[in-house]
Amino acid sequence: MKTRTKRRTEPTRSGSFFSAPKATLVDRRRGEGYARVWLAGVDGARSARPGQFIMTRRLGSSALPRAFSVLGVGPGRVELFVKLDGLLRELLGSVPLGTRFELRGPYGVPYEERIEPGKRYVLVGGGSGATPLLFLFDRRPDLVSDLVLGFRHGGADDLFPDLDLVVEATSGQRASDRLADVWRPGLGIIACGPEPMLRTVGRRYLGKPAVYVSLEARLGCGIGSCLGCSIPTAHGTRRICRDGPLFACSELPWLR
Amino acid sequence: MAALTVHTAPFELATPIVLASGPAAFGQELLEALDYATVGALTTKTVTPRPRAGNPQPRLVDCPCGLLNSIGLENPGFDRFVKAYLPAVLDLPTRRIVSLAAERPEGIARMVGRLADVEGIDGLELNLSCPNIDDIVIGSEPAIVGSFVRAVRPEIDLPLLVKLPGDTGSLIASAEAALAAGANGLTLINSVHGLRIDHRVGRPMLHRKTGGLSGPAILPVALACVFEARRAFPDAFLIGTGGVTDAKSLVEMLAAGADAVGIGYGIMANPRLPMDLAVGLSGWLAERRLESLEDVIGAAHRGGFVVP
Numbered sequence: 001m002k003t004r005t006k007r008r009t010e011p012t013r014s015g016s017f018f019s020a021p022k023a024t025l026v027d028r029r030r031g032e033g034y035a036r037v038w039l040a041g042v043d044g045a046r047s048a049r050p051g052q053f054i055m056t057r058r059l060g061s062s063a064l065p066r067a068f069s070v071l072g073v074g075p076g077r078v079e080l081f082v083k084l085d086g087l088l089r090e091l092l093g094s095v096p097l098g099t100r101f102e103l104r105g106p107y108g109v110p111y112e113e114r115i116e117p118g119k120r121y122v123l124v125g126g127g128s129g130a131t132p133l134l135f136l137f138d139r140r141p142d143l144v145s146d147l148v149l150g151f152r153h154g155g156a157d158d159l160f161p162d163l164d165l166v167v168e169a170t171s172g173q174r175a176s177d178r179l180a181d182v183w184r185p186g187l188g189i190i191a192c193g194p195e196p197m198l199r200t201v202g203r204r205y206l207g208k209p210a211v212y213v214s215l216e217a218r219l220g221c222g223i224g225s226c227l228g229c230s231i232p233t234a235h236g237t238r239r240i241c242r243d244g245p246l247f248a249c250s251e252l253p254w255l256r
Numbered sequence: 257m258a259a260l261t262v263h264t265a266p267f268e269l270a271t272p273i274v275l276a277s278g279p280a281a282f283g284q285e286l287l288e289a290l291d292y293a294t295v296g297a298l299t300t301k302t303v304t305p306r307p308r309a310g311n312p313q314p315r316l317v318d319c320p321c322g323l324l325n326s327i328g329l330e331n332p333g334f335d336r337f338v339k340a341y342l343p344a345v346l347d348l349p350t351r352r353i354v355s356l357a358a359e360r361p362e363g364i365a366r367m368v369g370r371l372a373d374v375e376g377i378d379g380l381e382l383n384l385s386c387p388n389i390d391d392i393v394i395g396s397e398p399a400i401v402g403s404f405v406r407a408v409r410p411e412i413d414l415p416l417l418v419k420l421p422g423d424t425g426s427l428i429a430s431a432e433a434a435l436a437a438g439a440n441g442l443t444l445i446n447s448v449h450g451l452r453i454d455h456r457v458g459r460p461m462l463h464r465k466t467g468g469l470s471g472p473a474i475l476p477v478a479l480a481c482v483f484e485a486r487r488a489f490p491d492a493f494l495i496g497t498g499g500v501t502d503a504k505s506l507v508e509m510l511a512a513g514a515d516a517v518g519i520g521y522g523i524m525a526n527p528r529l530p531m532d533l534a535v536g537l538s539g540w541l542a543e544r545r546l547e548s549l550e551d552v553i554g555a556a557h558r559g560g561f562v563v564p
Contacts, residue, residue, distance in 0.1 A: 057525075062472050062501040064323055064525045102526070104289075218316040220323070221524040225285040226278070227301075227330050228316040228524075237309055237330065242285070 021045075022059055023103040025095065026077065032155030033084055034128065035093050040077040042103050048073050049112065050136035051214065051246055054080075054105035055222040058091060061102070067219045067241070069131040069192075070106060072138060078103075081159070083128040107222045107241055111136055111190065112143075114246045116210045119188045120145040124179045124201060126193025127151060132214060132245075133192055134160075146182040150175025150193070176200045190214070190246070202255040211249040215240045259541050259548055260534060262296060264493055264515040266415035266440045267379065269296030269351060272510060272537075272549060273530045276443075276497045276518035277302050277355035277381060277419070278327065282341045283348045289527035294534035296516055297351035299443075300341075302383040304356075305363045307333030312463040317452050322471025322499070323521055324450050326462045329357065329386055334367050346376040353417065357383040361407030368411040380414055382439075384430075385421035385446035386468075396424035398433035405437035417495065419443035422474075422481040428488050441493030443518060444481045448474050448498075471521040475499030479512045486513025486554055501525065503536025511555040 023045075027038040039045075045054050048070040055065040066086070072079040084093040091099075111132065115121065122145055123133040130149040137144050149156075150166040150173075157165060166178045176197055183189065188210030191201045198213045205211045217240050220228030224242025231238055233251040238244065249255060262269040270293065277299040280286055292298075310330025317324040332341065334356075345352050354377055358364040364382060371377055382404055384395030395401050395418070405418060418434040420427060422445025431442050447468025452461045460466070478498025485494060496514030500506050501522040509517045522529045544561060546552065555561050 062321075062522075062525065064318065064471070064521070104527075217313055218318065220316055220325070221279060221285075221527065223285045223289065223527060225281040225527075226524045227281065227310060227327050228325060229313075230310055230315070230327075230330055231313060232309065 021103055023056070023078075023101045025092070025097055025099045025101065028093075028097065029159055030084075030093065031157065031159040033153065034156045034159060035082055035084055036071065036159050037080045037082055037092050038074075038077050039080070039101060039103060042076075042078050045070070045078040045103060045105050046073045046076070048078060048106035049110035050139055051111035051114070051132045052106035052108045053222070053241075053245070054078065054103055055107070055219070056101045056103040059100040059102050064220065065102065065104070065222070067107075067222055069128075069245075070135060071131045072135055081128055081131040081134070105222065108245050109243070111212075111214075111246050112140065115143075115190065115212060116188060119143075119186075119210050121188040121190050121210070122146045122148060122179060122183050124175050124189060124191040124193070124197075125149045126175050126197040129191075129193030129197075129214070129216075130156070131192075133190065136190070145187050148175050148178045148182065150178070150197070176204070180204070188212070199255055202249045202252065205249065206256070207250075212246050213249055213252070213255065214245045215247060216245070259546075260537060262516055262549060264553075267297070267351070267493060267516070269516055271296045271530070271534055272514075272516040273506075273533050274353075274495055274497075274516045274518045275299055275523055275530070276520035277383060279520045279524045282345050284344055286523070286527055287348075291531055292348060292350045294530040295350045297353050297378065298345070298348055299353040299381055299518070300345060300355050301331055302329050302355040302357045302386065303331050303334050303337045303367070304329060305334050305358050305367060307331065307336065314461065314463055317461045317467070319450070319452060319469060319471070319473060322469050322473035323524075324452055324462060324467040324469050325447060326464045326467035328464065334370075338370065342374070346374070351378040352376065353379040353381050355381040355383050355419070357386060361404045364404060365407040365411050368408045372412045377414060379417060380408070380412065381417040381419050381443055382408065383419045383446070385419050394424065395420045395430050396426050398426060398429040401430045402433035402437045405434050405439050409438035415440045415493070417441045417443050417493070419446055421446050421448075422477050422498065423448045427481055428484060431485055431489065431492075435489060435492055441495065441515075442485060442489075443495040443497055444485055445474070445478050445498050447520075448477055470498070472499045472501055472505070475505055475508070479508055482509060482514050483512040483556060486557060501529070503533055503540055506533050506537055507540060507552060510549065510552045511560075513554040513557060515553055
């Protein structure tokens, strides 16, 4: 039987049976605590739009994949900006080029489909929360009035030499402080970063129109099925991975 | 893939791969990723009489070789399930097992009674083992397990499975109570009660503190439960669930005595896993020139497989 012969050889040759799309680590630039990482060979992920994320793990691993927001896409490759902590982030930071990954996505609703159209926005990022904002700034500069990216230490400076980052260790300022300097009525806000930063934004701009936050949680499946990332909203329970990651602050009464 | 068919009363399944209750929700999201021809049956997310919002974040915490979850039976409630979700479940090109839980036997019996006339449900699973809630009994008390099954059995002719916890020490007694009360089979096991503490601050990492451990970490626990249950109940239909993530662990679970194998963590990690498992299992059978799964199921009780 033809099919049986095929089935017989396929699994034994590879030793594992994963059919998920595979990607290869082709380039990486490291700053202190952060890295920009390029993965190639990912057909589906190239369609990623700002705000969307991919799920990835080492090829052949049985670990639960991690979600990474997409920084950009190019011919045959997807770029990530990762904080080098946590197991897989360390793996992305220290494994040799050529390492193979299982990668699926993109998932999540693109920011552009969620925000109020016809407005300009201040983009406020903290740490690796800068990732989707940089992607949005690259794709839709017309939507952006200011880009405010905060970091606790200066490690990301070398990775984005053209940007004026807000580094708390040297300036004493946080991203939310700089936001207060540049925001004026009529502008919207899109914030992505650590929860304390999002709470500050939620509290200070309470009741202002077009204020959005991009939420993060440990995702399970990434496709809206496992309910590991459910959160309460004013409209009922929503999934960060499938219904988000962007939510209007007005939907999140707990974010104060 | 004829070799993968399972013929064990009360089920006939196209493959032994069952989507465990929970991570697959009501099967719709997986339609985008998964070829359902490789799935023997979908078990729905557990449905309760009233809607449940589930537990606050964080709900998932990484563990070595697994995941600690605390979803808390988030579900739309029985009425909304029947109206808004069940029709799409019935359209899925696989067998469908509806998972139910309630505080009291009458609660489950009422839901079961309302499903009695629905065409296209292939089985029911009573979830008597969710570790993540306070108000629904845990299936560790054989008398309580028996009372739930006795309440449900007269309501419906469908195959009835009882999902039991693997970490209570009373598995065989509870299983015996379930089968004596008319259950056709058992789903073993649910996730295992566990805890992680953030070492930096000394506090539990899950909002609800303890949760359910799943993934490869619990494979040996599930295997032991299935092995012991098969020894005690040679004729019961068993779905072995816990830590199966590849064809090798799938074969282990079958050899321990499972007629079918549930995947929960595995489908979260890889929505295409059933396809990989089906290909891997077919190849594995072909390599050993085994004609059917009957040669594999329970092999660990018979001195193993004939190795060519």
